[in-house]
Amino acid sequence: MPTVMENCTQVTRFLLLGLTEQEGLQGILFVLFLLIYSATLIGNLGMITLIHTNPQLHKPMYFFLSVLSFIDSSFSTVDTPRLLESFLISSQSISLAGCMVQMALMTLHGTAECLLLAIMAYDRFTAICHPLLYHTIMSQRLCVLLVVATYTASVANSALLTRYIFKLPYCGPNVINHYFCDIPPVLHLASADTKEVEAIVFSSSALIILFTLTIILVSYAYILVTICRMNSLEAQSKAFSTCASHLTVICLFYGTTTFMYAQPNSPNSMDQNKVMSIFYTVAIPMLNPLIYSLRNKDVKAALKRRCSGKLPL
Template sequence: MVGNHTQVTWFRLLELTEQEEFKGILFVLFLLIHSVTVMGNLGMITLIHADPQLHTPMYFFLSVLSFTDSLFSTVNTPRLLESFLISRQSISFAGYMVQMALMSLHGTAECLLLAVMAYDRFTAICHPLVYHTIMSQCLCVLLVVTCYTVSVANSALLTGCIFKLPYCGPNVINHYFCDIPCAPSCLFSYAYILMTTCRMRSLQAQSKALSTCASHLTIICLFYSTITFMYAQPSSHNSMEHDKGMSVFYTVVIPMLNPLIYSLRNKDVKYALKRRCLCKLSS
């Protein structure tokens, strides 16, 4: 008991939509998206580790990002799918805390990995002669370990602070998953990259420099524009409805788009995929 009120032991999560006629279609759509997300990201990881041509810092970070995207999508998509089949979903206090902690962990890791990948592209374009010296295997592993260490610490701190408070009010949450806004920026590296590229005298050199970071810049723009739109707008009832739609985009759709963007816009990945297909056909 807290004062004269009973401590909340469960929460009710509202559905993405209350229109019954759309739930079956949405269930099939999001099941397909989640399947493509998992297969695409795991396929990207397998391709990177199987092809020696992709054993570079850039693709090492991409494989870690694909792993994070798979987990990020898996944390809340199954419950989203369940909400289309079962109305009036509820989640225990402990379950809510675990889901929020996992969303915070993987969301923070995603942001930090994008920042690390921006630093990698910054080093490759602005310091090409010492790139391989700076981005050694030891440093790459250390950066990834640091990303996840900071993510775990951030998740534990935020979740601990939030759930240390007593919950005795309304237990209805106008969302379909447990969320914490968190988005560190990594756009300063790209501002410097663009400045360095503009100083290059050769158009061919400019084109080559931009092509090496085009895929990553596309992903950053999609991810941060979505998060900025969600958390920068004033809070209201209508904004909460929009937030649910935007949350679907950055937690479900973007993890599916990441491997597609890198495979379609990246020559190295396309060549590696062709080599693997030809090897299988020849064998």
């Protein structure tokens, strides 16, 4: 691992350029993203409250959904307030420690979302392929252990990557071409060879993506076979409907992140990454509760009861 070079004055603060420098757009974007962030918090925190106050939603599937809502609201809160601030202030300053914490939290929540989506796929596999054993297999104890394991692995991965990235010397320049401390633009500023760290970041990301996608694809392969073997069209429709929301969320999350990180390096790659980051850090956390509430009969029924005053506050 490279050490700090001689005569290197370590940077103590970074400047974030923000999403755009076009002053004409900043006011409009501020209002737009403020509305999106407000909808994200209301939607996800509302989903958590709805699930925990409705006994009919006290099932493993909805327990994991409440955890996903917590991750999404936290994920968005890590960077969206600074994004909003960037529309009001031309260039933002962030300390080295603040940049480190922001990157660590973004990595933690991104990893946690990948792992949780895989767990939710396994939950659907168990419910559809082994319905009689579902409540025995997906016990409350196992559900809690899976969430604890998710956060333990996410914290470990986040700590590992953040440690290696910020062990590099940063002697200047200190301008980050992004609206938050994302890994690629920060590594771009390192005053040393970053190949080893880039290899570690790539290996960690590839391992998590391949591991979670394998679980998701295998789970849904078994689910598809089981559904095709069902004799009742009503049973097939019900099975498809329970998976539709989860599959939509998976396609959105993995589709945007894969498109972003599969792009070849180019002079415009940093600007493209900023735009694509909006989708998985701002848009998707807002869309997830909408997808689950609009496509899930149990959630819609619970929401109607809440609106009619039949559920306790």
